[in-house]
Amino acid sequence: RINGERLWASLMELAQIGATPKGGVCRLTLTDLDKQGRDLVTRWAREAGMSVTIDKIGNGFMRRAGRNNSLPPIMTGSHIDTQPTGGKFDGNYGVLAGIEVVRTLNDHGIETEAPIEVAFWTNEEGSRFVPVMMGSGVFAKAFTLEHAYAATDTEGKSVKGELERIGYIGDQEPGDHPIGAYFETHIEQGPVLEDNAKTIGVVSGVLGIRWYDCTVTGMEAHAGPTPMALRKDALQVAAQLMQEVVACAHRHPPHGRGTVGMVHVHPNSRNVIPGQVKFSIDLRNATDADCDSMDQDIRAVAAKLSANSGLPIQIELVSNYPAQVFHPDCVDAVGRAAAKLGYSHMPAVSGAGHDAVYMARLAPAGMVFIPCKDGISHNEIEDAQPEHITAGCNVLLHAMLERAGA
Amino acid sequence: RINGERLWASLMELAQIGATPKGGVCRLTLTDLDKQGRDLVTRWAREAGMSVTIDKIGNGFMRRAGRNNSLPPIMTGSHIDTQPTGGKFDGNYGVLAGIEVVRTLNDHGIETEAPIEVAFWTNEEGSRFVPVMMGSGVFAKAFTLEHAYAATDTEGKSVKGELERIGYIGDQEPGDHPIGAYFETHIEQGPVLEDNAKTIGVVSGVLGIRWYDCTVTGMEAHAGPTPMALRKDALQVAAQLMQEVVACAHRHPPHGRGTVGMVHVHPNSRNVIPGQVKFSIDLRNATDADCDSMDQDIRAVAAKLSANSGLPIQIELVSNYPAQVFHPDCVDAVGRAAAKLGYSHMPAVSGAGHDAVYMARLAPAGMVFIPCKDGISHNEIEDAQPEHITAGCNVLLHAMLERAGA
Numbered sequence A, B: 001r002i003n004g005e006r007l008w009a010s011l012m013e014l015a016q017i018g019a020t021p022k023g024g025v026c027r028l029t030l031t032d033l034d035k036q037g038r039d040l041v042t043r044w045a046r047e048a049g050m051s052v053t054i055d056k057i058g059n060g061f062m063r064r065a066g067r068n069n070s071l072p073p074i075m076t077g078s079h080i081d082t083q084p085t086g087g088k089f090d091g092n093y094g095v096l097a098g099i100e101v102v103r104t105l106n107d108h109g110i111e112t113e114a115p116i117e118v119a120f121w122t123n124e125e126g127s128r129f130v131p132v133m134m135g136s137g138v139f140a141k142a143f144t145l146e147h148a149y150a151a152t153d154t155e156g157k158s159v160k161g162e163l164e165r166i167g168y169i170g171d172q173e174p175g176d177h178p179i180g181a182y183f184e185t186h187i188e189q190g191p192v193l194e195d196n197a198k199t200i201g202v203v204s205g206v207l208g209i210r211w212y213d214c215t216v217t218g219m220e221a222h223a224g225p226t227p228m229a230l231r232k233d234a235l236q237v238a239a240q241l242m243q244e245v246v247a248c249a250h251r252h253p254p255h256g257r258g259t260v261g262m263v264h265v266h267p268n269s270r271n272v273i274p275g276q277v278k279f280s281i282d283l284r285n286a287t288d289a290d291c292d293s294m295d296q297d298i299r300a301v302a303a304k305l306s307a308n309s310g311l312p313i314q315i316e317l318v319s320n321y322p323a324q325v326f327h328p329d330c331v332d333a334v335g336r337a338a339a340k341l342g343y344s345h346m347p348a349v350s351g352a353g354h355d356a357v358y359m360a361r362l363a364p365a366g367m368v369f370i371p372c373k374d375g376i377s378h379n380e381i382e383d384a385q386p387e388h389i390t391a392g393c394n395v396l397l398h399a400m401l402e403r404a405g406a
């Protein structure tokens, strides 16, 4: 069993770097604070006897040798960058749980057959640079290193320049080494485990995500003198379509999700009928076929709304993350570990994207979820219970040991 | 009959000050450009033999003496400030039509019994400083001079400071002189005259306007891991209420208007379920009783939506401009002038607020509408036909002559 108090203390110490007054963390990727976080985590790794290498996109690999170092490592990891109003646990838990696994093996003098590696992936959050899950995406060759390097923040600073500035641009070619298996522990970021009073979520896969930009075009006109019958009010048509996004999700149970999170009204003036409304659509489902079906559904509804209103509606797919089913061996390893340790557990799907999605393209992969308070994350009030933190790390330890061979 | 070409030439000359590349005008109130516009208009007035006085809120009064100068003047006017993306006609037409009336009287050596006054009112548009219709509002004592002086723009500059800076803070006490009658010519800013192929709108009154700020409060959560059934999506409830604003207007024909023009979503992120949505509601109708009825209607609908969704909805009245019925003598004078001159005409209501609304509290008042292209105003493409410009000014001339006594 791992040392829960030590893990908790490390989490709280890392959370000091970029701590916000409301109890959260703001440690955006590739900032000075991110450098401080990386320095602390790699120091802990070296103190635990691990070697540290950095690849060209700034991913860190902290390695504990095995008996047979020609075997591909059993890997775990996550990210230590946060949202601007992020919490202490999202990502950070997955990395520090990996270090705690190694510390525990050291405590008990346990050698593994295969080496163990703990990774921190650059820019998982995507709030400073797009795309999200950048480091693991480059590692898995989902897009090129050059594409990632060229991404800029709102001030025009590039990923490459910022990696150089903080000294975390390594020599290693991303994706150059094979991996035996990948596990990631993470807070659920949703309310299902808490609602079901379970300690461990045995994650079977990650929903496919489609992001769209939608534009409804009407005609700006003065809110006073324009009779109701002569209006081309873009917001009224957009409001119907926004509700259809949710209806579409309800038409695709049990895993369909539909969200309109971002809205821009033009010209956004109290006494002007909106001439144009742009808004985002986020559709998710458990399989790519289900995502396709939701895509067709929302496009058909939009076409009908457009025909009825006479207002053009444009729907553009801007990102597409395929659904990912995790490897049954890894999923079962997580389930067996939870059962053996006596933790209440249930099958879970991840509604959010994670670095594990990309790693699953390279190796058998699985995830361990623990509850977070009220299902809230990406928020300074994000919270998790120490006993759940401990439980998730114990499950990780046993699942990794099963794969690595003790 | 007035000189249409001269009036058109003056309109085009004034439109050079703050001309935009798209053919519109950006001449915000109390800017350097507004000063240039004021200087030009008052120069024209002096050249036409008028005296010019400025009051403490910067309203300008350009006076042509009558035979009996103890009689209160017959007044016309409007404003020369524009929206940021404004047109050449909104307001400017009403002021220059007044000057053209005087020029025409001069051409024909016509003396009137009562004096004639042409006013330009400060900050009708309200886009730089609130409240709208500021100069006429202070003149009519709808609010105090001090209240108007204290208004600031987004850079923190005050009305008083800007009046001083451009040299248009006068000695005259606003509202110190009685008025015999007030007429205002204006583009309709709506499509009704054009749709009915009429040249002149005989305006019977101005709709009451109620402005509200509405807030729907839900709970921010991650768009991925949060199941549909467990969401408190503020935007979904807001979208229903936005449609109810329009439905409410349809339940109050023929003059009910309902518009949601401004929307702010928090945190406005693609993969976050909106935790709070704030939006504006603009309700209008022909009588205050009708406005009351719409107010009760929308509050009842909001209460029902709130009860059904469990999400708090707050509706706050932020401005209330009562409906204004114009004086039958002035309305009839406009109708008679249009008939006498042989212009096609129809009764009209103004859906937009105008300086005439405040003047109607002080004296018999009326308005003359002419069509504008596609009913569009508050837009750089705002346009009006020279023959309509001429016709409206001829109607103004004859209505004023009837009241002033030739």
Ligand SMILES: NC(=O)NCCC(=O)O
Pocket (backbone or CB within 6 Å): A125, A132, A209, A351, A352, A353, A354, B224, B271
């Ligand atoms: N875990 C996480 O927040 N990923 C970001 C991408 C998404 O799922 O919206």
Ligand SMILES: NC(=O)NCCC(=O)O
Pocket (backbone or CB within 6 Å): A224, A271, B125, B132, B209, B351, B352, B353, B354
């Ligand atoms: N004429 C005009 O645009 N007035 C502004 C107030 C309103 O919205 O009616």
